[in-house]
Amino acid sequence: MSSIKKFKTTTGLKKILLCAGAALLLGLSPTRAETLDLFTPENNMNSSEWRIVNDGVMGGKSQSSISKGPNGSLIFKGNVSLKNNGGFASTRSPAIQVNLADYDGIELMVIGDGNKYKCGLRAGRQFDGIAHQSSFQTLEGKEQTLRIPFSDFDPTWRGRRLDESKRMTPDQIGTIGFLISDKQEGLFQLQVKSIRAYADDSEAALFAGSDIISVAQEAGIFNTLLAAVETAGLTETVRSLQGVTLFAPTDEAFAKISDEDLADLLKPENKKQLINILSYHVIDSEVTFSTATTLNQATALNEQELALQVKQGALFINESRVIENDISTDNGLIHVIDAVLLPPGNPTEDMQPVETIILSAIRRGVPLFNSGNPQACANLYELAAEALLTLPEDVLNPQQRALLAEALNRSKTQSSSSNRAWTMRIALDQTLEEAEK
Numbered sequence: 001m002s003s004i005k006k007f008k009t010t011t012g013l014k015k016i017l018l019c020a021g022a023a024l025l026l027g028l029s030p031t032r033a034e035t036l037d038l039f040t041p042e043n044n045m046n047s048s049e050w051r052i053v054n055d056g057v058m059g060g061k062s063q064s065s066i067s068k069g070p071n072g073s074l075i076f077k078g079n080v081s082l083k084n085n086g087g088f089a090s091t092r093s094p095a096i097q098v099n100l101a102d103y104d105g106i107e108l109m110v111i112g113d114g115n116k117y118k119c120g121l122r123a124g125r126q127f128d129g130i131a132h133q134s135s136f137q138t139l140e141g142k143e144q145t146l147r148i149p150f151s152d153f154d155p156t157w158r159g160r161r162l163d164e165s166k167r168m169t170p171d172q173i174g175t176i177g178f179l180i181s182d183k184q185e186g187l188f189q190l191q192v193k194s195i196r197a198y199a200d201d202s203e204a205a206l207f208a209g210s211d212i213i214s215v216a217q218e219a220g221i222f223n224t225l226l227a228a229v230e231t232a233g234l235t236e237t238v239r240s241l242q243g244v245t246l247f248a249p250t251d252e253a254f255a256k257i258s259d260e261d262l263a264d265l266l267k268p269e270n271k272k273q274l275i276n277i278l279s280y281h282v283i284d285s286e287v288t289f290s291t292a293t294t295l296n297q298a299t300a301l302n303e304q305e306l307a308l309q310v311k312q313g314a315l316f317i318n319e320s321r322v323i324e325n326d327i328s329t330d331n332g333l334i335h336v337i338d339a340v341l342l343p344p345g346n347p348t349e350d351m352q353p354v355e356t357i358i359l360s361a362i363r364r365g366v367p368l369f370n371s372g373n374p375q376a377c378a379n380l381y382e383l384a385a386e387a388l389l390t391l392p393e394d395v396l397n398p399q400q401r402a403l404l405a406e407a408l409n410r411s412k413t414q415s416s417s418s419n420r421a422w423t424m425r426i427a428l429d430q431t432l433e434e435a436e437k
Helices: 002-006 015-025 202-207 212-219 223-232 235-239 259-265 268-279 353-370 374-388 398-411 417-436
Strands: 033-039 051-054 063-068 074-080 089-092 105-111 116-123 131-137 143-149 154-157 173-180 186-200 244-249 297-299 305-311 314-317 320-329 332-337
Touching: 051 063, 063 089, 074 089, 089 116, 105 116, 131 143, 143 320, 173 186, 223 268, 244 320, 259 268, 314 332, 353 374, 353 417, 374 398, 374 417, 398 417
Parallel strands: 244 332
Antiparallel strands: 033 186, 051 089, 063 074, 074 186, 089 173, 105 143, 105 186, 116 131, 116 173, 131 154, 297 305, 305 314, 314 320, 320 332
């Protein structure tokens, strides 16, 4: 469907994307996590027990050290040299004395220098052998709390990615360490304040992978959001889109809005405003917490900008603080926030609804189809057609209605997702051409 790429979206209220984003937002549950101290100032944070492994083992010239830092932290610093085909410096922990079979990942609290590092895990007390590595980006002089799931640690051998059969299980983890490489020549310093294992509790595990509306209902902390999605008539929309990032406010976040203003927002006549607010909480791509801390801004689905900033070790979206991050779902990533995000100003009114809906659907549908997910693309195009058919008669003419209705009928009888997507795409194109006459 390469011809789809010729279309470009415009600014304005993108109704179908906003509806989908709003509905996705309303079906999310934050995890409640437990942690286990591995290396903290109170537990086994002895720099003399950590060891250094630099590229000197292969003839390189890089140098590094590990020492005690402020408040019992560790300081890993040195100079990476590219001479003699070198280019890396690393440090490794003493043996981890606990079984991590019941945990889901590693939580790091670090202060970096703006360089990218790798966290590495090894089985037992191996000096050499397979290393399981995951990269993280630091912010210069900023404290960061980063969670890396065990599933993100890829098996490697001297920098080469190995196949999945070489992946170890959490119960085999024996040491942890840090590596700077990727041809980053020059001075570096990473302060490690704590290393913990984290685990999602049983309640969170029960919800994982479930339909997001059901998750929201079971969680019991998104009642206001569920009321909003019901008012907007968006419940069925949640089953279509994937690959988004959601900044999800809880009921406590909504409680900061006055009862009068909230009741007014949920009135049917204010549906457009409600959709605009909810869509301001959704980014049209998956953005991890560590990536988000490197950004200054991001564009929400309503085409308005969100300001991202790290303050006192916490990530803020505008003035709302992220209180839980990197919650993985079938639909994308969720970062839970402590206040509702309110977009500046009002959505533009000068965009024709037909053009808005169609171009928004195309913008979202193209990458779905081209990435091998024609079913999601077809679902999205059908939703766009159904949204168009709800428009007033003076906006959508009889010919356009007939085109869309006939395409929907045909699409629902086709077994091929690719054919469904093409059927709906052609109808949307023809409807758009009629609107532009």
